[in-house]
Amino acid sequence: MSSAINIFLTGGTGYIGGGVLARLLVHPKAAQFNIKALVRTKDKAAIVTAKFPAITPIIGSNQDLDVLESAAAEADVVFAVADCDDLPAAEAILRGLKKRHESTGKTPVLIHTSGTGLLADHAAGLYAGEDIYDDADAAQIATLSITRIHRDVDLAVEAADTEGYAKTYIVLPSAVYGLATGPLVDAGFQNRFSMQIPMLIKAGLDRGQGGVVGKGANIWPYVHIDDCQDLYIVLLDAALSGSDKAGHGHQGYYFAENGEHNLYDVSAEIARVLFELGKGQRPSPTVFSDDEVKKYFGGPYIGSNSRARANRSRALGWSPGKANVEVLASSRPEIDAILESGNTTIYAIPKWLMAKYEAGH
Incomplete structure (x- = not known):
């Protein structure tokens, strides 16, 4: 990638996404980042403009597919941290990344948010399930049906990697706990x-x-909110390193559990x-x-x-504290x-x- 790294993030006002956005602001490579974040309202955009000038707000939502596609088409890295069951929004981002690849010859990065709800059964609280999924076992994850929640979006993201126009990494937070803290919370943004x-x-x-x-x-x-947000940055650093030490696509599922x-x-x-x-x-x-x-x-x-067991996440260097x-x-x-x-x-x-x-x- 060039010295300037264009980043587009959705879900920045949310519980997880806001923390990822805050971490980007203090990242060791923050001076190289051109950060754009999708925000729903002018009020939220005003907060960003006044207090976080390193972030450029883009007013819109997951329903504004043209906005998503256009922003993704200008990005080297996309963090999708909004609705993990919104297939049209995911497809719009993927169309933008494909345009980015075709116009620049570069392979942009997508760090997409899914969730361990993908693994949910129908126990209704009556019994403890015996099936345990390992994020390092791609063959096991591949057995999950497209009819499960999140799965249709996950497979669309994975397919983009297979086609070669994006490197995709899928983060699957478990039940995240704890109150989010940080400057974006203090500002009333997150x-x-x-x-x-x-x-x-x-x-x-x-x-x-x-x-x-x-x-x-x-x-x-379960995973604490701080540890969950850290995983996104571990993946970003691995992607920016230029190596393939982080599995992607079919091998790119990362549980956040502790x-x-x-x-x-x-x-x-x-x-x-x-x-x-x-x-x-x-x-x-x-x-x-x-x-x-x-x-x-x-x-x-x-x-x-x-x-779930986060063996792939830990092997990459994620160490929940x-x-x-x-x-x-x-x-x-x-x-x-x-x-x-x-x-x-x-x-x-x-x-x-x-x-x-x-x-x-």
Whole structure:
């Protein structure tokens, strides 16, 4: 690549993407970076312009396919950190990268965000799954059906690498925990909150009692937000090195996980804290009814098993520093922050995505 490195990032106002954007600003090669970030509103763009002049905002969303294609066509590196099930948006970015390749002869880089929800089964909280996926085992990952959530987008990204017009790396965050911090959070630009644990917290606050899906026997891998964001930079550095030490395309799946918990333990800690704060009737969780599962989560997805091992990520040099036991300890700060923000709005998984999950395993 030339001395100037053009970077385009989507999802910069989000929980993960904002942290990646902040890391780019302090990267050792930051002076070489020309960073463009997609933002939805003029207000967010104004924050970037006023406080982070090294970032050029592009106003738009994943629905603005021409904007995505045009921005990708000018990029050496694209970070796609927005909706991992938006196939039209992914295809627009890929069209732009193909144009970049055709016009310059260079092979641009795409670091795309998927998720270990790809591995989710239909346990409904009733049992611990036995299938464990290894990101270093490309043949095992290749067995996953295109009908699973995220998979159609992942395969489109992988195909671009096979065709040779982009080097693609797919990051699969697990259940990310912890409050996001940093300058973009402080500026009111970046979302602080993850999904799984806040969903359980807000459900508990709404019903006045911490709850659990089924028996809570299902298992998910977890990763702290800081460690998750670090993986993107490890991949960027590997891609910019000019070597092929980082597998890409078919060999380019990278889990972000640092241990696992069953959902009962997480739900029990939330219930205990809510009880201590006078927001729950008892210190142990009660079972969500079927109606509550639909109301609070959109369906039984949160009761699934998703088991993963990040062996490829670690072999590349990713070294998560946050101990996995902090998952449980993170509940109290998250509850305090949600109560302080006053934002207890329930976020249920959209019906179309839940239908895809239910049909896809």
